[in-house]
Amino acid sequence: MRTVVFDLDGTLADTSGDLLAAANSCFRGLGLDDLLTPADRGTALKGGRAMLRLGFSRVTGYGEDEVDRQYQALLDAYALAIDTHTVFYPGAMEAVRALKDDGYVVAICTNKPEALAHTLLTSLGVRDEFAALLGADSLPVRKPDPEHLFETVRRAGGHIDKSILIGDTVTDRDTSKNAGRPSILVTFGPGDDDVRDLKPEGLIGHFDELHGEVRRLIG
Structure with missing residues (x-):
């Protein structure tokens, strides 16, 4: 066939809108602002870790360990609002x-x-x-x-x-x-x-x- x-x-x-929203929910959970914008749509399609890395690169004090800690939280947030946008x-x-x-x-x-x-x-x-x-x-x-x-x-x-x-x-x-x-x-x-x-x-x-x-x- x-x-x-x-x-x-x-x-x-x-799917970029919902992916970005999930990443931003992680940043807010750490007391940060939304670190990603619609201009980051391309990064959203590279996966959750890529979004977290990009966001953390815009502030100080967060490295790869925090990416690892936040990754599951991002997936959980995405699953809860997977088709909003x-x-x-x-x-x-x-x-x-x-x-x-x-x-x-x-x-x-x-x-x-x-x-x-x-x-x-x-x-x-x-x-x-x-x-x-x-x-x-x-x-x-x-x-x-x-x-x-x-x-x-x-x-x-x-x-x-x-x-x-x-x-x-x-x-x-x-x-x-x-x-x-x-x-x-x-x-x-x-x-x-x-x-x-x-x-x-x-x-x-x-x-x-x-x-x-x-x-x-x-x-």
């Missing part, structure tokens, strides 16, 4: 359903913890649209290790040699290269990478373009 594997954060949905990018779920209608299997391979990804997609009412969902802790490895992608395809019931990864960062591009599979990167995500410089096999500026690019690359 032809399989289209999606990254989640920054690709299908802009999160929105799918325009046309994202319509594109997913169109691919399914055309016989493709669709799945998600994300570096978000699996339970949080499951909770988010369930809350948004779309978990059942995806044949498989693997997160950062689903396997001993994670993206950009190709096994993360390979196992996602396997669990979805697809064929690795007819698979493609849709993402938004250098991590997704490196995953596809390590796997020997093509990737399509979105140009509208809030990440810090200039995806055009990553030279993926395909680029899209809107999900309306996805179906044609997928067909061009994997048939």
Whole structure:
């Protein structure tokens, strides 16, 4: 089966608002101000530790030990308000359903913890649209290790040699290269990478373009 594997954060949905809010709740718990702003959306998509490091870099007296101490608190805060600000990018779920209608299997391979990804997609009412969902802790490895992608395809019931990864960062591009599979990167995500410089096999500026690019690359 032809399989289209999606990254989640920054690709299908802009989750940065809720991630930043969770990090700022940790800073407030320490008696600090909100240390992150919407301008830090790109860092939000690099994970909880990256957000904590950035925030603590803007004040004195906090180092990596505090990042470790606050990380679980951040995850807990995020789980409690996981979909307050999160929105799918325009046309994202319509594109997913169109691919399914055309016989493709669709799945998600994300570096978000699996339970949080499951909770988010369930809350948004779309978990059942995806044949498989693997997160950062689903396997001993994670993206950009190709096994993360390979196992996602396997669990979805697809064929690795007819698979493609849709993402938004250098991590997704490196995953596809390590796997020997093509990737399509979105140009509208809030990440810090200039995806055009990553030279993926395909680029899209809107999900309306996805179906044609997928067909061009994997048939």
